[in-house]
Amino acid sequence: MTSGLGYRVIGAVAGVAVLGAAIVLVGTEAGRALFDREASETMAETLESYCVSCHNGIDLTANLALDGNELTDIGAHAEVWEKVLHRLDGGSMPPLGEPRPGSDAYETIVGHLEAELDAAAAVAPNAGRLPLLRRLTRTEYKNAIRDLLALDNLPVEMDFELLLPADNASSGFDNIADLLFVSPVTMERYLGAAQKIARLAVGDPRMPTMVNIHRLPLELPQDEPVAGLPFGTRGGLVTETYFPLDADYVFVIEPGRAREIHEVELTIDGERVALGEVGRGSGGPGGDSRLEFRVPVSAGPHIVGATFVRRTHALDESTVRVQRRSRGTLPAIELVTISGPFAPTGSGTTPSRDRIFLCTPEVAADEAPCARRILATLAGRAYRRPVTDADIEPLMAFYEDGRNEGGFDAGVQRALERLLVSPLFLYRIERVPESAEAGQPFPVSPVELASRLSFFLWSSLPDDRLLELATSGALADDDVLVAEAERMLKDPRAASLVNNFAAQWLFLRDVEAKDPDVFIFRDYDEGLREAFMHETELFVGSVLREERSVLDLIRADYTFVNERLAEHYGIPHIKGSRFRRVTFPEGNPRGGLLGQGSILTLTSYPTRTSPVLRGKYILDNLLASPPPPPPPDVPALEAAMNDEQATMTLRESMARHRENPECASCHALMDPIGFAFENFDAIGRWRETEGGLPIDVASTLVDGTVVDGVEGLRALLLSDSERFVSAVTEKLLMYALGRNVQYYDRPTIRDIVRAAADDDHTFSALIRGIVTSVPFRMRMTSDAQPTGGEG
């Protein structure tokens, strides 16, 4: 089971190295490298002097035995050596307090291991293991529906979070092929979703009424105008939502209790369609706390606004709303319910119907050919490949069935419903050709590659152009592949790299789950929480779109703020809810991800900061070097402090924690990084003191480097920039492949990082590297299990 255990070679290290031939050729034409005998000897001596006293076949510290390894054939034991390389590269071994080799030795060994491992991988590449079928994730399904049927912003009753279950995740990513299970419960949900989506897309006049409840967070102040609503209004809801039919809809607006009379207006696409009053004494149609309007709306997506008309002077409502910033001081709209359709007059003209109905049969004889054309087009897009009669016939059978019951549209709707539960739609499918040899990687077909590309860059279906290039075979060409990737990166659908990839990589969704203590952090509210998320998304998006180096994620001198966030960060002269780019003056500590409220908050406890969580986050998410978890019986010291510790500062008590050698080995890695952030409080505000005492943000790393504050940490990350770039690449690769990254992927990652150096490590350069890499373009037969691990 464990790598180290299965791997003990007998014999003394130094002896073996000497036995090695002076020059051993490793590899074939593809990966020829010279065996560097001198480096090998340095490595043997260093291992002997600094490593094997713990990592030997008897002590097996960390399940790793380095004594007696065949140093002439590094590639044969890649799993062990990649682990060693990772530890040395990060400088985390030998541990604190143990003697360390000189930096020359580090460099020699790292260089030697890399050269050997990369050469071996070039000779015998390992594409890794993936199942033949991979279910679409909920996000991919949602995007596929958007692109296939031009259906977006579904009514909340059809929210995808209700339609389909959440997917399991590994390291934050929910697109891991192995974990995308289907059980009868999932199948039931797919059947239900298909029925609802098909009738919405086609505009089924028999569709039942929906009750769509839009609840506004209580913690969202509504004292100011909301972005997207007209000037002269304040607070309220603005949302784009889909109206299924040309019909009447009932809007119920429920503000909290108001002492005074307030005007509330309802807008559709910016036009006022209704106006009413709430508040004591107002005689609105729904009494004084509730407004109800019945309004005809055309089918399709519309922007609905429900908001207060702003008064010219402030009124004293302070006793109505709790006097706390997070609640605001004025009455707020709490609930907007949109029910309908009522008294429908037709399916209307919608983007969905435009996209589906490529033809309109004039006479009965035209119907079947038209249906066939419609369904063949839908199936081609949905199944992401050229379709055959065998694909169309089952759909036509359902068309006929529905047609006989309810006419042409009903036939198309029935066939669409059937298509949406087809395994050909729900799964990405890759086949193993008969020519595939066991243990040898083989390229996936161009059509399969198109899906790999589109699900990576768009989290969605390939578009027609990409599919055409795949069908013609052109996509197999490197230049075409790269050009397509670049085209796709410029498409709006590439936003999924921000809101799906980056959000999962950085655990941004955790911000939603964080609840800073309201008594300590009275400033924290829903508006700030949303601003945090939005800032980071805009920021990562800018690095991607502007072809910036991924290092700008650390070193950028700009960010995006609105008034709420600017105030939080102490940036003057920013007014209103609109986000805009601001450049920090030199010496400002905020630039880059490290200074952003989202990350500073999601790595804190409700009541205070956590240097450990922050240190762990940097190691795990930004450096892809997760520290091992704490042993259970000496758990998170900081969870609480007992009486004795209460008299010490957090820093002192953690220093005591590190006196325990078992704790120290990991905390020595995490804590100094975490302490560098201490000028930011648990919701990311800048502070110079804590409890009246000045904050000490300087610490010493295992290798003796001093990290002084967040500026020092930034400098540290940039000083070994390849490490950060490698980590970003590793996360991107995991997301691109839909599987956990393994030791045999490390040569690929190093290749990509090296190649992207010429382009200053832009996201697009890394993505080019990934899409042309072995694991992205190839697969292996399943009986060619990688060696080096066992189940």
Next chain:
Amino acid sequence: MFVTRKALPRRTFLRGVGTSLALPLLDSMFPAFAADAASGPPRLGFIYAGNGIVHEHWTPKTAGTDFELTRNLASLVNVREQLNVVSGLAHLEADTKGDGTGDHPRASAAWLTGVHAYDRTRPGVEVKLATSADQIAARVIGADTQLPSIELSIDPPMQGACDAGDCFYVNTVSWRNETTPNLAELHPRVVFERLFGDGGSSEERLARARVTRSILDSVLDEAARLAGTLGAGDARKLDEYLDSVREIERRIQSAESSGAQDIALPERPTSIPDTYQEHARIMYDLQVLAFQADITRITSMIVARELSGLSYPNIGVSNGHHNVSHHRDDPDLIDEKTRIDTYHVELFAEFVEKLQATPDGDGSLLDHSLILYGSGMGDGNLHRHDELPLLTVGRLGGKIRTGQHLVYPRHTPMTNLLLTVLDKVDAEVDSLGDSTGRLSPDLLSS
């Protein structure tokens, strides 16, 4: 059978959950369930409360029938006669095998399977567990009901990184087979619609069932054709699909053959309640309803998953549950952890009291049920998988002797208990995970 609803006022449901029983009495409206009506069919429930407990406050001091209820268990006083506290059992397969420190994921993975969950993130390791005890039972006593089982949770699934290995092992305790976990549903509305459908008259429901069945037939053909074209490779995912389609087909067939029936039901819940307490109560109520209407006879629910980050401000615990569970013998933290565990048992006690108050056949639902409550972790502070906190409530139609604190020798596999329970519902299997036999002596059987 289709259950279609005549709406009762929504308040009946939403407000009724809580102190007093306000569920509509469905029993008299179900003449169709005559088969077992005299005695009431057997029902099993499996309630998981992760992160272990503090033994001092869980385990009664003495064995036998005269034991005193501890602080954790005090709220079970009204069902004491139907209660067994079972001590001494273990899940040693949840211990590490040198493969990292996923003590928490392994605890919930082993709970109903007795199988070690290997760290799938390592090269060459795949998802592989075993059919869980609830599912083994479901194949027997769930075969005739609309749903063989339902799986619920009131603790949001883990999505980010967990301490090691794969987080998804903490999100469910129910495994359909060795490679397919059952999804634990959080949303009361989704559960409600699974149980009672999403509206429409009986005729509409029947027409709908016909369409669904033809869709399933058709995709089954398509999937079979697909299987022939894949080539040599890992096609397990297709098997999951085929298995799921066939299961839904079976359900629809059995529903069609027993016809439609209109009964009064509360209006469906709309959203996940804002508070843990309301969420727990509505999900427990749905289980009572499901048992009562005999829509399913097997339920499982996670009330606290392993590594849970939930805090409980209403009982004075503002730290996350998992953090609190590592109390390091700090008296304040021990108190917080104990408060959490006591609270979970209190909400559970409301559930079993409702079962007791609901007539079923010749007795109450509780008379015909066995609800197992507990954790795959004993001492959560130390990540121990022995001395597991476990209790059962209900007599399972008189097959279970109750009112006792049973103390088994240290490290007796919990799977031995599960085997004994499976025997009682005629779902005998030779072994389960690390089982070494039935509970011996079998103090559980009456």
